[in-house]
Amino acid sequence: MLKPKQMSRLLIAASKDQMAPVVAELYRHHLFHVEEYVEGGTEGYEGFKIGSPLTGASEASVALLSIRAIENAVSINPEEMDPVRAGTQSELKARIERELPALEREVEELSGKRSKLDNRVKECEQKITEITPFVGVPADLEMYRGYSGFSVYAGYVAHEVTLAVPHEMHYLKGKEKNFVVLVAPTAQRNEVERALQEASYQSVPIPDETGAPEARVGYYQGQIAALTREITEINAKLDAVKQQHAGFLAACEEFLRAEVEQTEVPLRFATTRQTFVAEGWVPSDTVDAVSDSLIKATGGKVFVTVLPSDPEHDSVPVEYSNPKFAQPAQMLMDIYSRPKYTEIDPTLMLAIVFPVFFGLIVGDVGYGLIFLALYVGLKRMMKGEDGQKLLTVFRNASISSIIFGLLFNEFLGFKFSQITGWILGTGGLVNPLEHYESLMFSRHLLIGSTEVGGHGPAIPALMIMAIWIGILHISLGRALGMYNHAKQDHGLHRIKAVVANFGWLAVMWGILIAIWSNVVMPYMFDLTGLPVIAAGFNLGTFIGGALILGGVICIAWDSVLEVIELPTIISHVLSYARLVAVGLSSVAIAMVVNYMAIGMFISPGMADLSPVGIVMIVVGLVIFLFGHTLNIALGLLGGGLHSIRLHYVEFFTKFYKGGGKRYVPFGIKRRFTED
Amino acid sequence: MSAEVVAIASTDLAAIQASQMGMKAIGAGLAVGLTGVGTGVAEMGIGAAAVGAIAENKDFFGLGLLFTVIPETIVIFGLVVGLLLLF
Numbered sequence A: 001m002l003k004p005k006q007m008s009r010l011l012i013a014a015s016k017d018q019m020a021p022v023v024a025e026l027y028r029h030h031l032f033h034v035e036e037y038v039e040g041g042t043e044g045y046e047g048f049k050i051g052s053p054l055t056g057a058s059e060a061s062v063a064l065l066s067i068r069a070i071e072n073a074v075s076i077n078p079e080e081m082d083p084v085r086a087g088t089q090s091e092l093k094a095r096i097e098r099e100l101p102a103l104e105r106e107v108e109e110l111s112g113k114r115s116k117l118d119n120r121v122k123e124c125e126q127k128i129t130e131i132t133p134f135v136g137v138p139a140d141l142e143m144y145r146g147y148s149g150f151s152v153y154a155g156y157v158a159h160e161v162t163l164a165v166p167h168e169m170h171y172l173k174g175k176e177k178n179f180v181v182l183v184a185p186t187a188q189r190n191e192v193e194r195a196l197q198e199a200s201y202q203s204v205p206i207p208d209e210t211g212a213p214e215a216r217v218g219y220y221q222g223q224i225a226a227l228t229r230e231i232t233e234i235n236a237k238l239d240a241v242k243q244q245h246a247g248f249l250a251a252c253e254e255f256l257r258a259e260v261e262q263t264e265v266p267l268r269f270a271t272t273r274q275t276f277v278a279e280g281w282v283p284s285d286t287v288d289a290v291s292d293s294l295i296k297a298t299g300g301k302v303f304v305t306v307l308p309s310d311p312e313h314d315s316v317p318v319e320y321s322n323p324k325f326a327q328p329a330q331m332l333m334d335i336y337s338r339p340k341y342t343e344i345d346p347t348l349m350l351a352i353v354f355p356v357f358f359g360l361i362v363g364d365v366g367y368g369l370i371f372l373a374l375y376v377g378l379k380r381m382m383k384g385e386d387g388q389k390l391l392t393v394f395r396n397a398s399i400s401s402i403i404f405g406l407l408f409n410e411f412l413g414f415k416f417s418q419i420t421g422w423i424l425g426t427g428g429l430v431n432p433l434e435h436y437e438s439l440m441f442s443r444h445l446l447i448g449s450t451e452v453g454g455h456g457p458a459i460p461a462l463m464i465m466a467i468w469i470g471i472l473h474i475s476l477g478r479a480l481g482m483y484n485h486a487k488q489d490h491g492l493h494r495i496k497a498v499v500a501n502f503g504w505l506a507v508m509w510g511i512l513i514a515i516w517s518n519v520v521m522p523y524m525f526d527l528t529g530l531p532v533i534a535a536g537f538n539l540g541t542f543i544g545g546a547l548i549l550g551g552v553i554c555i556a557w558d559s560v561l562e563v564i565e566l567p568t569i570i571s572h573v574l575s576y577a578r579l580v581a582v583g584l585s586s587v588a589i590a591m592v593v594n595y596m597a598i599g600m601f602i603s604p605g606m607a608d609l610s611p612v613g614i615v616m617i618v619v620g621l622v623i624f625l626f627g628h629t630l631n632i633a634l635g636l637l638g639g640g641l642h643s644i645r646l647h648y649v650e651f652f653t654k655f656y657k658g659g660g661k662r663y664v665p666f667g668i669k670r671r672f673t674e675d
Numbered sequence B: 001m002s003a004e005v006v007a008i009a010s011t012d013l014a015a016i017q018a019s020q021m022g023m024k025a026i027g028a029g030l031a032v033g034l035t036g037v038g039t040g041v042a043e044m045g046i047g048a049a050a051v052g053a054i055a056e057n058k059d060f061f062g063l064g065l066l067f068t069v070i071p072e073t074i075v076i077f078g079l080v081v082g083l084l085l086l087f
Helices: A016-029 A057-073 A089-136 A186-198 A213-268 A284-297 A324-336 A347-362 A365-381 A385-408 A416-425 A459-488 A491-518 A539-558 A560-565 A567-575 A578-607 A611-654 B002-056 B058-069 B072-086
Strands: A007-015 A033-035 A150-157 A168-172 A178-185 A275-283 A302-307 A532-534
Touching (some): A016 A284, A057 A213, A089 A150, A275 A284, A347 A365, A347 A385, A347 A578, A459 A491, A459 A567, A459 B072, A567 A611, A578 B072
Antiparallel strands (some): A007 A275
16 A cells, blocks of 8 residues: 555576476466566676477467468457366366367368459449449440441540530530540541540540449449458358357466467577576565476476665566555556555545545536446446446446535535425425525536526635635645655755655645735635734734745755745646636536526426427426536536546646556466466 | 616616626636637647557557656636636
8 A cells, every 4th residue: 555565586496407497486476577688788687598488389379370360351350259178188188189280171161252342342432443444334335345447435534525626425425524526537536635634534445344334343243242242151150169169268368478478588588508497576575485486397496586776776566555446546546657656656646535535526416327337337338447447437437427416415406405396396395305406516506597686606705715725735636746766865865856746835834824824715714814024014924924935945956956846836726726616517518408498498398288389398397408418528528638637737746756667477368268 | 867877877887797797707718719729739749649659559559548648737717717707
């Protein structure tokens, strides 16, 4: 929690004949992050060479390639499949030898046939486009060829052609282009060509066909239909292969990938003629388990030890260590950057604050419920691990929207009392929510309201709430920045960095205290009552001024250039106003849609149930659906993007560096095979 | 006579108040609209460059998004000013 998982540097040394069991054992554990051995330069590794693959590497690679080719041909993506166990590895090995060549032949044959047919369809389509211009001309296609004293011209012209020489011409007026077919004596070629050129003639090749053009087009269309039927048949066959063998193929791929990875991993080890040395990282709490099982697997013929490590200079791979509910938020962290091994991992804070921000922006029970329904629907469709994580974050955000919706008293832009009023009002029952306004500051605008003296949204209160959130969030960020610098830096630089972060905090709070001492604001401290000291300013103003001055000096001590960044203090705090601003705009859209749909169309339509009235009701319903769909899309974008942006830009820039190396343990999460 | 003057004066006052409200609304509209244009212009270049960078290297997505949304603060300021003007 708040720190990446602790890692230990493990060194494994053994004779080469133990390589296979060691590799298999490491692969099974799926914990060992291999530190690649680079030849030359590494201290203590003089005379070592990069290892060579274990036996069977190339066979496995070849088989893997052919499996992937089959998967491509029948469009299987194991990532998108539900994990099913297809059998143990020895079973699979036998099945691969027995079934794979036949399957490969079958798929290859089918896909080869399909691409041949595809080509023929394209040829036929080409023919049709060639013949189509001639369809309107009442002449068979063989009539265009075989003259000795005459030339045939066919092509598009801008306007009709007039010729003085004897000729035979057919002119077709088209919408965009006019088509002309012309036969004239070759002797007068120059004259004809000049006349054509004046009409900006574009020649069209004469198709090498015989018979009436319509008949030929019909013939080729028939051909295409027949070919398409054949293609559909082949696709059905490939589909059948997919249905029948998908599980097997996915399992094969996994098995062979494991084989290939295991046989090729010695390329990352350091070896001598007789021995090999593997270095890498494992989570500290698993060191014992890994080394014990290695010793067991090799019958004690292996040397395993934990090397001393220096977290600042070694590039330690970083693995998150978070409670379960915060784990999905790791994906949002990875989009930005993985934490460094030595710094604070803010995933937990992100996991808590992100849904809160999202809820503050959306804050509507109706939308929250729709988001939850979307989540349930998408959860079935999305198979990838990242997608699932994103969806879990989305679920938390939806729940938070519902909670804030209850507090804000919003349901699709309506108040609860309006909804319950409609449901219960017709039965003459008492509306239990009639007097419920909202537990938080109201965001309801006065759109379409005829209520006399109705009060609009509590904008100042909402703004100040957002500003408070900003102040606290940024203060937390700066405090974490001080901690990070104190942990990571050394000497004078460390003191300067910590002091600079303190300076930023001091300036921010100094500004606040100075403001509080002079202006009374709702929901903020009132320091105007402090005793006046000089020039009409009270004590608070001077304390604030001193903090600002001290803070600026602290910042300048670390880096003078940073001082020009001072305005960001105000802009970053004010940036949190988006929590209110974006939310209000979404409420406004919802209320406008409701007013347009119900106030302007449905209610008048209900009052008069004539055909016109019914049309009005339908139009109202369409507006209602379309408007709210749009607002849901905007809410998702606005809520998600703005919440994450407040973290990335306003919060993380205060303390977070990132750029840690991803922990990629050697091995795979088996989904289709068994150990 | 005097009652007439009062009536005229009060209609004038109402007209002035209404026109002031209208001016406020125009001001709010300008604040949001112009800052929106500003944000759009600023994000135009960044967005294009960010998409280019992401096309080269997918890992750039987070950082690209961060850079792209930095000018968004401008329009938020506009919104804040607009809301404060109106309420």
